[in-house]
Amino acid sequence: MLYGDGTSYLLSILTVLLGFGVMVLFLRWTFSSGKSVVARRPKQGGEREYGLFVPVATPATMIEGEQLRLRLIANEIRGKLVQTTDGPRLMVFEQDEKIARSILAAPPPPPDRLR
Structure with a gap:
């Protein structure tokens, strides 16, 4: 007998098959679409493409x-x-839209001055 009683030969085949199966599962998880662990870059959209948010002001600059x-x-x-x-x-949530518009329509409070 070249391989003894045959259990070591069977065990080596099962080990190779198990390793191959783990590798296949890992590669399938790695290259599957839509389930990435890494966050995608945010996509810029129109003002109506932000879900529950609605626009309440259109400022000229980000500042x-x-x-x-x-x-x-x-x-x-x-x-x-x-x-x-x-x-x-x-943008604000839909339920806060009326309140936010009334706050933004009011004149801004005077700036605090250091004494």
């Missing part, structure tokens, strides 16, 4: 938009400043 967003945060309204294909937009 102006950030100032408007800070006014909303001061009034406890969650806002998001996004760069859309139409330019910068200040």
Whole structure:
């Protein structure tokens, strides 16, 4: 007998098959589409392509938009400043839209001055 009683030969074949099976599963997971562990780069869309968010302001620059967003945060309204294909937009959730528009329509408070 070249391989003894045959169990070592059978064990080596099973080990190779098991390793091959693990490799196939790993490669299938690696090259499958739609289940990546790495986050995809955000896609820029139009102002109506942001799900539950609706635009409430169209600032000329991102700096102006950030100032408007800070006014909303001061009034406890969650806002998001996004760069859309139409330019910068200040977005809020649908249920906060009326409140956010009324806050942004009011004149801004005077700046705090150091004494």
